[in-house]
Amino acid sequence: MNQLLYVQGVPFWRNVVVLRWAVQIVSAILVIAVIAGFFVNVSAEIAARDIPFGYGFLDREAQIPIGESVIGYHPSDSFAYGLLVAALNTVKASVLGVILATLLGILVGVARLSPNWLLNRIALVYIEVFRNIPLLVQLLFWFLIVLSLPTVREGYIAFDAFYLSNSGVNLPWPVPQDGFWPWALATVIGIVVAVIVARRLHWRETETGKPSYPILAGLAIAIGVSVIALLILGPMTIEVPTPEGRFGRPQGGAELSGSFTALLAGLVIYTSSFIAEIVRAGIQSVSKGQTEAARSVGLSGMLTLRHVTFPQALRVIIPPTISQFLNLTKNSSLAAAIGYPDLVSVASTMTQTAPAISLILVVMLTYLAMSLTYSLIGNLYNRAIRFRGT
């Protein structure tokens, strides 16, 4: 009411409230018109030109080869399942890549600030070499490095269980048995209890000042529960890879294929060179007084970095790092060049028997979902540390 009184006498075309609404409505109409126009136009044209489009293909048999799968795959599975397999392959590369690239990036970023001149320069060269060469070329380079290992029949074998060759790495791997789900439940309960205990101990530590080792205690509880349940329930057996057949390729256990290894190496090294620069800039952004204060209270260089500089730098580091995670995920779409069946690679194989445009749309949506997830996690984490920091 007050506001209305205030604006009385102002002509409506200069009334802020009216103007705001007018702009909003006009822009809403514009946005909707553009989007609707686009869809109407495109769908009309697709119909007019008989361009195949639609999602009826999703429950047909895919009948295409997919070399690697986290959840098993057979050519008689449906297109939808094939796409899921491929998307999980992309997720696998992305998640492992993000973790390793972060670790390596922090290492190189810290090395960049090392007092050892050679290490410092090498970190600089590392950054300047790897971030200035197109990733595709780097992937092919790492693939050639993997290929230069001996073949699977002449490869390195350790304990008759670990195999390393240019076809990849084969390791013994647990296979879930009947007791798996009860064991998983017991482990989860153990973790929950451990977290509660750790929090209590942490609280006691901060309140009373008595050292209570909350992290150690928590870990002990979680691991202890899990191991005891493992021994009682026997939920898993270990499968050891053994060479089979004329071609001597190890079957069973877990396999990291040569293509995947090369892809991971390429993605991790390329992305870590960007993260290293972010980390360096982040650490340098922390004011010098902080470091000096930490050193003057007797913390060593490493401890200063860990407890004083790095936590403060994190706030500057995280947002651009998240965008590197997105880039890594999207860059994994180059995997087809070195034979890893990621989402784009599998989808492009599928275009032979399914509508290309529908498939590309599925691919785009999947990547979008992954990107938004990373953004979300990053933003939540950033908010959390911001809250604690101020």
Added chain:
Amino acid sequence: MRWKLALVLMMMAVFAFVVAACDGEEAADEAPAVAQAEMTPEPMTSRLATVQERGHVICASRNDVPGYGSLDANGRNVGFDIDLCRAVAAAVLGDSEAIEIVLITAAERGPTIQSGEVDVLVRTVTWTTSRDAQWGNYIHTTFYDGQGFMVSKDLGVNSAYELSGASVCVTSGTTTELNMSDFFRQNNLDYNPIVFEDTDVVLDAYQEGQCDVFTNDRSQLAALRSALPNPGDHVILPETISEEPLGPVVPHGDEQWFDLVKTVIAGIIYAEAYGVNSGNVAAMAAGDNVKVKRLLGTEGSFGQEDLGLKDTFMQDVINSVGNYGEIYNRNLGPEGIDLPREGGRNALWANAPCTDCPKGGQIYAPPLR
């Protein structure tokens, strides 16, 4: 400040460039009606008229397979598929250089020919029924291929049925992948497929033993095998697991253009059967063989008028591109990737003067009359 100014002005320059370029575009010789011909059931402008007005034939093809479509050192498109496109250009426009090659990836073949933006698709496209129904009209098989396997000799494999447990490398985007999948599934063989984009990477993986088997069309396998350091160390297994009839495709919806391209392809095969080649066109046109004279347009007709072509268009085609045999030899034969032809499926069915003694090949043209 200086840098900001520079950036802003730079932007303006780039915009000016685009505007200038667009102006040029409107006036350029691109006829805007290509897509239009496909829009309506009754074409307003026939594709032939469009092509003639435009002044060149647009073919979708590739440049990454030796023998079929590649770039020579001068950046000129060469290859068997490209020559078929040149033959069409020579027939329609009298100039085998009046072509524009649109490079497309395997996944783009469908959308490209469906939208009608190209006149002919010649990109080692296997003729399958669903593609014929969905993509466009298949013309004529110009090359018969089939998929095979290559393995290193010291593995001691003699048959594709012994490939259980092998790791198999293949290039993506072709029926090759699907055939491989079908074959191993049908025969209950365990295998590990690795799909690459580029042939050279497959070859690296094969040579270094990451994969035991390389599968591709047999013609490609033979050519690649000859490029390996020791071709004798590798063997192509006897089984052919698929039919790969390759040929040009034209967009749906223009019967005249469909027939025209069909006739040009038939013409070059016919010319080989009757011994007409780029060296003797003039002599043959003035000679006394009635069938040859009809082909070359110096006597009678085989429907040139209905197709909208001039009577002597085959003279232009043979003069500039040659007959089927010449095209084969130049690209796939001794002067190209050196695939044997005699006795194989890609030999002629028969030479003309000797209709009673078939040579056994499947390359055959309908009578031109």
Added chain:
Amino acid sequence: MSAVTAGAMGRPPPPPPMTVGYVGWLRKNLFSSWANSLVTIVLAVVLGWALVSLIGWVIVTADWEVITSRVQLYLVGLYPKDGIWRPQVAVLLISALLGISWRTWGGTARGFAVGLGAVAVIVGVIPHGLDILNRILVLAIPAAIGLGYLLAPSLVAGRSRRMVGAALIVVFVALLLIRGIEGVPGLEPVNTRTIGGLLLNLLLALFGIGASMPIGIGLALGRQSNLPVVKFACIAFIEIIRGVPLITLLFMSRHILPLTFPENIKIDTLYLTAITIMLFSSAYMAENVRGGMAAVAPGQTEAARALGLRGWQTTMLITLPQGLRNIIPAIVGQFISLFKDTSLVFIIGMLDLVEMGRVTIQSNLEFIDNGREVYLFIALVFWIFCFSMSYVSRRIERALGVGQR
């Protein structure tokens, strides 16, 4: 002060021999503790071994014919033979510009001019497959740099504004030369499909970064708008574009975007690609601009409001200009990324430098084993461009004092 004291007291004692000179430097920087020494030795051995084997391979094993026989394809793609002088003249013009900026600005520009000249002389002189005409053209580059250097006083007279003007004229003329002008004999427009190789990468990246500036700024302002509809639309656009791989965007632009135009308008693939890259780039540009504006001290806004500037006036006159200054390094960084990303246009059959390399290897049986040479060459070309740009970026960063306030 201390020098006076020292002089009064006679020569100061020399520093201990182990802390000065090469030995001192080595001790301080490489061998300051046993851990450091170990790191130094291990790294030196590994690095030395890698370098020796790489150089050995480059000189002895590698067969460079796959590069030298097709230099033109890698540089300009299928650009018409009879018009090849046009990009060549463009390169000479830009070399001359470099010479002018050397005289005008010195510093980084000098480094580039000398570097480019030296590379040109080396390429022009070393014995390899280049023919004599190409050698002369390569050797004309240092000549053009020298000419620019000599003419600089009369052309720009050391003034930065004129320098920028000269740069714009040169870039504009170069672009016109490459694309062609309708109706001018000898300068007929070329078919855009023939533009390829490194030229295509450069053109796309240049256009992408330049044209994405205004859109990016608009999106960034829209994202901060207090009108929910505008804000939501901008956020959606930015997040969607940033969330999907460029290759899928390119594929869509090639096969879906043409469907939205009226039937009789046929848009060239090159322009469709350029537009897509521009949109892709503008989403990243928007985030850069937003970051830059967020870094402007809040006191600036408060001061502006206190002076009675309206919201949009504050943005346009205070926050945005300062924000843009902050992000110049980020823009260069984005340009580097975009330049590398332009190699993804292979997905729609365009022959950029990388794709030209792949095609050359695959389509010629005699080159099928020369992948390493081609990819090393491509890596080197990209590296030179990207590294130069990141070097310039660091110089600007230092000159602006970004991160030191």
